[in-house]
Amino acid sequence: MESVLAEVSGERQRQDEKWGGPLHDDEHSTAEFVQWIEDYAGWARMIASMKSMDKARRRLIQVAALAVAAVESLDRKEERRKRMQILPLSGEKCVECDEPADYARQYGCPQGRDDCPHEKEK
Numbered sequence: 001m002e003s004v005l006a007e008v009s010g011e012r013q014r015q016d017e018k019w020g021g022p023l024h025d026d027e028h029s030t031a032e033f034v035q036w037i038e039d040y041a042g043w044a045r046m047i048a049s050m051k052s053m054d055k056a057r058r059r060l061i062q063v064a065a066l067a068v069a070a071v072e073s074l075d076r077k078e079e080r081r082k083r084m085q086i087l088p089l090s091g092e093k094c095v096e097c098d099e100p101a102d103y104a105r106q107y108g109c110p111q112g113r114d115d116c117p118h119e120k121e122k
Helices: 002-019 030-049 053-086 101-107
Strands: none
Touching: 002 053, 030 053
């Protein structure tokens, strides 16, 4: 089992490098992730029916990595939602990431951007 989980982790890293990681993932809805998972799983089913088990297995590793990405994105969005509920907001937005500036200055960029200055809009 550890070997399979290591493969899923490696696939997640590959996907992050290709697509941009959390910044990219958090732009997508849960419904989009589910659609991608269904599509990839369907391909795995079709490939398996053609007796290409190595390719089907590879596709299933991708499905598992997509599911992990979806859960990680949900967790980040929920954490941001919770923080927003307890933070008194001034209504000002960061000029770079368009997130509430008070929140961004207090907790860091909700989009995970290291380069975001979290300045207030003028």
